Amino acid sequence: MEFSEPCTVIGRTANDLFGSFFIDKGAKDGISEMDPVVTKDGLVGFVTEVQYTYSLVTPIMSNELSIG
Numbered sequence: 483m484e485f486s487e488p489c490t491v492i493g494r495t496a497n498d499l500f501g502s503f504f505i506d507k508g509a510k511d512g513i514s515e516m517d518p519v520v521t522k523d524g525l526v527g528f529v530t531e532v533q534y535t536y537s538l539v540t541p542i543m544s545n546e547l548s549i550g
Contacts, residue, residue, distance in 0.1 A: 486511055489519075492536060500544040502527075508535045 489505040507513050509532050517529040519539045531538035 484512070486513060495538075498544075500541050502530075502538055502540050502544070505529075505537050505539055506535070508533050508537050510534050513537050 486507055489507045491503050492506045493504040495502040495504075505519070513529055513532055515529055515532055518525055519527045519529060525542055527539045527541040527544070529537045530540040
């Protein structure tokens with residue numbers, strides 16, 4: 483398993499009930515779709531869209547994800 487450098491939240495989606503957010507890491511940083519996003523407190527979500535310099539994270543509470 484390989485971890486990226488720490489990320490920064492750079493924005494949030496206004497129309498998402500579960501609070502998807504954007505981070506300042508993307509494809510150029512080795513981020514891929516469905517990469518887990520973790521903090522010191524544990525799993526917070528998964529990367530669901532990747533652009534060259536940023537990514538969209540969908541939180542684990544979202545009904546768009548199925549975690550088993």
